Amino acid sequence: MFRVYLRHPDQSVSDKTNTSDPAVAQAAYDALLDRAELIGSPILAVMNQDGKPVAHHRFDGKGSHGGARPGGGRPSIGDVRRNVTLPQDVEDYLRDLGDGGLSAGIIKAVRRLQSTQS
Numbered sequence: 001m002f003r004v005y006l007r008h009p010d011q012s013v014s015d016k017t018n019t020s021d022p023a024v025a026q027a028a029y030d031a032l033l034d035r036a037e038l039i040g041s042p043i044l045a046v047m048n049q050d051g052k053p054v055a056h057h058r059f060d061g062k063g064s065h066g067g068a069r070p071g072g073g074r075p076s077i078g079d080v081r082r083n084v085t086l087p088q089d090v091e092d093y094l095r096d097l098g099d100g101g102l103s104a105g106i107i108k109a110v111r112r113l114q115s116t117q118s
Helices: 022-033 088-097 102-117
Strands: 002-007 013-019 044-049 052-058
Touching (some): 002 022, 013 022, 022 044, 088 102
16 A cells, blocks of 8 residues: 655645555656745655655755765775665565565576576
């Protein structure tokens, strides 16, 4: 079940949409993001699926958890960061393979595949 709504600074909620259809949820979330009158306000647009966050946007651009800053974050050492979409069973398998680490599991799986092809 998807829940899409606006969360106000006093923690009240408005403009709620509850649906099991991902396309309807995305359309409702996009409609909230298109509301020009909210720009600059400390209101948060939220989309949850089964109680877990899927997306959020704060209209004043401020976050409560830090944010981008020069020199911030963990530096990469020759590695590249990528976002991928995986079926849940594949993620579970890769995490098991990587002893809990998704990236480690992907690397092990690829190394195994490479060794069988050479």
